[in-house]
Amino acid sequence: MEGTERLRLAVQKTGRLSEKSLEIIAGCGISFGSDSRLLKEHARNFPLEFLFVRDDDIPAYVRDGVADIGIVGRNELDERCPDDLEIVRDLGFAQCRLSVAVPRDFPYGGLQWLAGKRIATSYPNILGRILEERGVTAKICYLSGSVEIAPAAGIADAICDLVSSGTTLLMNGxxxxxxxxxxxxxxVSRQGFMSEASPRQVILERLLLRIDSVIRAKS
Ligand code: ATP
Ligand code: ZN
Incomplete structure (x- = not known):
């Protein structure tokens, strides 16, 4: 049965997740070509098929069954479809945080300072949930990118964006x-995939055993 089945994995085509995602798969002893122009590719020695796509689309591809599993930032998952998907492993790389940032000279006295203010973000759902939990009512302005220019452009008082080193924030004052x-x-997989006992789920179990040794070897 398994000979004809392949597990379909969606990975980011180009971006911060691409290289490390493929590094983990390669670390599992799985070999594949490296032609980044392809949309799809098969591994040579493991029943795995890659789909190379934009990271924003990965949660929906997995939810809709276009891919069985995907590698994506937890932020995209929580923003887009947290209830339809299940995290099967935390891979640990691409660490970042979603932080509020304000113009350098603004006095900031805690989250309550944001009440009634305009906050620009690409993550309106995550930010909305957190502000609600903390009892702060602010105006969330959705921007799909270049959020850090919003205060200087006069369209927001503060921003909430992904930060790793903080350099981009500093560069924008x-x-x-x-x-x-x-x-x-x-x-991630779709909810319930891990308990289906389907041929592809069995392949995923085998892949996870290998991934666990790769993660253990790195830590
Ligand atoms: P795509 O073209 O695929 O849509 P993108 O520009 O939206 O790519 P990247 O900037 O490559 O996405 O970021 C992908 C993921 O990397 C983010 O969703 C996040 O989980 C993680 N990440 C780690 N550090 C950062 C950072 N400093 N800024 C943004 N994302 C980061
Ligand atoms: Zn993206």
């Missing part, structure tokens, strides 16, 4: 004042 949420790259 902003100061990180409130880390709200942490993220790493995770491997």
């Amino acid at each position: 902003l100061r990180e004042v409130e880390p709200l949420y942490s993220s790493t790259a995770v491997m």
Whole structure:
């Protein structure tokens, strides 16, 4: 049965997750070509098929069954479809945090300072949930990218964006004042896939055994 089945893995085509995602798979002893122009590719010595796509689309591909599993930042998962997907492994790389940042000279006195203010972000759902939990009502302005220019452009008082080193914020005259949420790259499947006992689920079990040794060897 398994000979004809392949587990379909969605990975980011180009970006911060691409190289390390493929490094982990290669670390599992799985070999594949490295032609980044391809959308799809088969591994040579393991029943695995890659789909190379934008990271934003990975949660929906897995939810809709276009891919069986995907490697994506926890932030994309929590923003897009947290209830439809299941984290099967935390892969630990691509560490970053979602933080509030304000113009360098602004006095900031804690989250309550944001009440009634405009906050620009690409993560309106995560930010909305956190502000609600903490009892702060602010105006969330959605921007799909270049969020850090919003205060200088006069369209927001503060931003909430992904930060790793903080250099981008500094370069834009902003100061990180409130880390709200942490993220790493995770491997996801759709809810229930792990308990289906299907041929592809069996392949995933085999892949996870290998991934666990790769993660153990790195730590
Ligand atoms: P795509 O073209 O695939 O949509 P992108 O530009 O949206 O790519 P990247 O910037 O490559 O995405 O980021 C992918 C993921 O890397 C983020 O969702 C996040 O989980 C993680 N990441 C780690 N550090 C950072 C950072 N400093 N800024 C943004 N994302 C980061
Ligand atoms: Zn993206």
